Every structure is written in structure tokens, then in C-alpha cells.
Amino acid sequence: MTQTTIDRGDVLELLQEQSLPKIFQAKKNELNLTVWTRENRAYLEDIIVKNGAILFRGFAMHQPADLEELVSSLTPGMLNYIEGSSPRTRLTDKVYTSTEYPPEFEISMHNELSYAHKWPSRLFFFCMTTPQTGGETPLVDSRKIYQTLDKAILETFITKGVKYIRNLHGGRGVGLSWQTVFETDDRAQVELYCEEGDIEYQWTRKGGLRTSQLRPAAIKHPVTKEPLWFNQVDQWHPTNLPEATRHSMLEIMSEKDLSINATYGDGTPLEVQALDHIRNTTRQATTKFPWQKGDVLLVDNTLVAHGRSAFSGPRKIVLAMGGTVSLSEVEVIKTL
Template sequence: MEIQHHTVEQVEGWSVGRLDQFEGFTSPLVVTPTAGPDLREYFEAHRPLIKEELHRSGAILFRDWRVNTAADFYEVMSAFSDQTLDYTQRTSPRSQVINKVYTSTDYPPDQEIQPHNESSYAFTWPLVIAFFCLTEPATGGETPITDNREMVKHLSQSTIELLEKKGVSYTRNMLDWLGLSWQEVYQTDDKHKVEALLKKDGIHFQWVDESHLRINWHRPAFQMHPVLQTKGWFNHAYFYHRLNQDPRLLDLVEETDLPFIIRLGDQSEITEAVYNELKQAYKAATITFPWKKGDVLILDNMLFSHARKPFTGQRKILVSMAEPVRFEQLV
């Protein structure tokens, strides 16, 4: 197969439609096969075109292709990118399935995961994140996605200016009995290696005790997209806000020891009013659809955030990340 087309709609062997229409904005593309169902083959032949469309629309759902196993999914992602990533500097429990393919966050099924862009707080993050439905849930378990460009349209100018001016301050506490330990986060038992990494990235750190590492750093609320060269919303200000955290945590630890603490860059609080504004803005721009076994959903991680609904049954969604972006590239 050779690339002979200018848009994804012109590629022979597949059909391009859209998810159900959502009020006020355009929903992502849905690509289904009309000839051979080997998605890896199409990715190899049309990689530049697919990437171009992904960075334009932000999300593409590939449905009814022959992707049945974790190995199939890894082959598809390897055809899409030469830079698939390991899951490092971890913030949530995930299990590696095969090389560079992981389970999505291993939280209990009754818990909802709020919208976020993968690793937006980090020094390195994936430009691309992909999800594969290995097992459909019995009920629920959707992965809602939000176009950040649409979400920002629902924010007041004062909130945008506040976050643009002050940025976001992140504090993380790693304790061996609550959340992920520092050994799990950095995938090493060597404190010197951890300290070297933190110093390299300019992160302030404190060993509260042998099992408790506290780190603090600052990030812009809006980041430059390395391909589009446009600035967009890219942070965890909403996700890690105290109002999204389990209130039972405060029965276990002091507020200063919560796993994540979010403030504005000048250490002032992100108020409840701003939190509620962000909550409503995400809600207004979110797209939710049911998973179908074999689905492959690819997101531009700097354009679209993702979440998770509670579910019943044996839901198994796998994830793979690609195309590393380093913060220092953009400043």
C-alpha cells in the first residue's frame, strides 16, 4: 500500500464517519474497515496522514478492525510511532501487560476518574496516548474525552488570565503506605538515582523520613503544542484539586501530606469558585461513548483529556503512549 491521498477520508479500504453529534462542537472521527481489517498495515502505509489528522482533530476512534490482543495493539502502536514509551514517574497504579502496553488505571470499579491530560504535570509527557478495549464492561466504564480547545471556551476571561499569569504549583507526597511509594514512582530503590533525576529536572525535594519523599515544582497552565505551535490548556489543576480528592484521606494524614496538593504558582489557593467553573467547563465539552471490543482510541494528549466512568463487569482497557515531549523543549 502506498500513500496517495491528501485526507483520511480519501484513503481506500476504510470508511470515515463521526461519533454521534454533540451539541455545539464537532465530534471525533470514527474509522472502520471496508476492505482488509489489518489496522497495523494501514498505519504503516498512512502514518503521516493519520498523524496529521490526529493533530488537527485531536481524537480518532478506530472500530471493527482486527485488533484482538495486547500483542495486536502493540503492533498497531509500533506501526503508528517509532517512539512508544514506558510508564515512568508513575502517579497511578498500572500493570504492564506486554512491552510498553499497560492496563489503564487499576482503581476499583466504583470509582470515577476525573478528566486529565496524561502527565501534564511532568517534565516529560506523551504527545499521543491510545486506548484499546480488550474486554467491554457490562455497564458503564466509558472513557469520556474532552477537547481542551472547546473546554477553554467555557471559562471566564478572568479565570484564563489568572491561570496564565500564575501557573500551577504541584506538591507530591510519596509514602509507602498511601498511594505509590517513591520506589514505585521512579522504578528504583536507589535514593541517589532519584535525587539525581530530581536535581536534573530542577524539582525541589525533601526527605521527610526514609519512606516519605516530598517534591514541589511549578508548571504553566497553558503549554505550547510542539507540532501545531499553538498554546493550549494542559495541566492537572482540576484533577488534583482537593475537592476532587477522597475526603477520607484527611482522616489519615494532614493536608500537607496529601498525595497531591495543587495551588496557583504563587502558592495561593485555587478557589472553590474556580474549581466549579472548571468542572462545568469540562462537563460542557465532554464526549462520552460506549466501548466496543476491539476499539482503538487515539488521542493527541495535548488537545484532548480523558476520564473514566464507574463500571460493572470485567472491563479491561489497555493503554500505550508515544512521542515524548520534554518541558525544556517548549521554554
């Protein structure tokens, strides 16, 4: 890979053929990342909305509290993982483990919480332990997905939108509980959140919660106004599960009772061929980089989707989220 550098004092800016992520390498490992990013904030903000992801390497980053300090400095507010769809452990008040799925499975590309009525503007990943093999956090530019998808498939999704469906148990069952997803045991708080977020909900006789929400398939970036493919339709559909897992699940429950699912916005089923095309288009535009201990990856969550490669050996990547984008703040794309 061709690579040159620009000297920016204590830091080298790496110029490379691979556009994601932009890399800044500290010359000395005692350099404080929070201080350096604060001093260069305007330049970094310009890069993040144009490029979508920045990797900070070689800085003095040691523990989750360092990440919390960084995010608090760069964003107007840190977020909890409310309405999340994957298992995580909270390490500090606002720092979580990355998704705790078995290492042999990949996690497909997605913009975090794109199914919610508000989502994090920025994601901060911090590598504390590098895996023996694999374990990358792949990245893909959502502009490229929008631009390269088959126009007929894109138009269908834009016209119909996406409906996300969840079945959350009340403490025992398959998938996540509603207490975990909404980070509360208070039903009234859950109901208020759903009502404010345009989420239809129904409590079940066994103490679980069924929800559904209609969301767009594509939006315009809140700053640049560029069109983006912005949804998690292929990730929520049962065909995203490994075939053996999917068959096992459907032997014990109907498809409508799966913990997560997705349809077109009008409730009609999604075509497998369309989902395969979306996954293939996304895969072809995806880039990867190997993690190094102490790396911090900053992602514009509206502009760039991320995933996780399968891995072996210990791996510890922690996550914090900062800033908020609301659905009401962006332009929904309804026609090509």
C-alpha cells in the first residue's frame, strides 16, 4: 500500500490509498490524545464529516477512563446504550464492551442504532487487547452503498421504508430482555420512551415486550446533505443468522416471535435476493485495518457503518458514544 506522511508537530498524518480510516500517528507514546484532539478539533471535525473515520495510534491511552475523558472533551454529551440490539457489559458509566458475540461469528456492517429515532453522532472504539488473529472492525462508507446499490432495489426500500420488530423477554428467554435494552425495570419509563420514539409496543402475558417501528432506508447527512444508505435491514432479517442457528430457532418458535426481525415498512416480507445484493454491495466497499493496542477509532456513525471480523485469542475493544442525531433533524430520502 502506498503511504506518505504529513508532519503535524507531535503527530504524523498518514496519507494512504485506503480512504478509511484516516490515520494520525503520535511520534511519542506519552502524548495525551484528549489534549491533542482538543487543540486540533476544527481540523479533525472537517476530516470526520468528509472522510467518516479517524484512527489515532500511538497515543497515551491505557484504560476506559481515558476514553471517557476523550469523548467528554470532543462531544456535547456521552450516551448510554439504550435501545441497543446486542449484548454488552458496562465498564464505566458511559463506556461499554463491544458486542459480546462468540468470536467465530462475524458481525455484519451497520450504523449503530440506525433503527432508533435518535442515534449517536460519534462512536469511539478503544483497543485494550489485540486478538491473536482477525477481530478487525471493518468500515464502509454509506455514501458508496447508496451510490452502488441496484436502483430498482434502492427505490423499493426508499419508497416503502423499513419496519423493525422486536420480541423482548421479561428476564428469561431468547435474546435480550426489555430491562437490558431500555436500561430500566420501570415499565412506565419504557412506555414513555416508546411513545416519544414512535415505537408501537405491546406487553405480553409472560411479561415480555413486543415492539415495532417504521424507519427510513436512506437519509441525507445532517451536515453535508449527501445521500446515505442508513438502516440495519439485512442485519435484523433472519437470513443474517448462520443457517444452522436460524433453522434451530425456527424449530422452537415462529418467525414472528424471533427476538429481532425486519420487513418492508408496509409489513410485506423482504426478498432474499434483495438482501443478498445489499450484503454483497456492502462487502465490496468494505475496508479493514489491523488493531494495535492503544488504538482509538473515531467514526461518524451516520456516514460510516462498521462491523466485526471473526477472531481468535483474547480481544478487548471498548466503546463509547457521543453526540446525538435525531430523525427529525435529517432529511429522509423518499424518491430517487
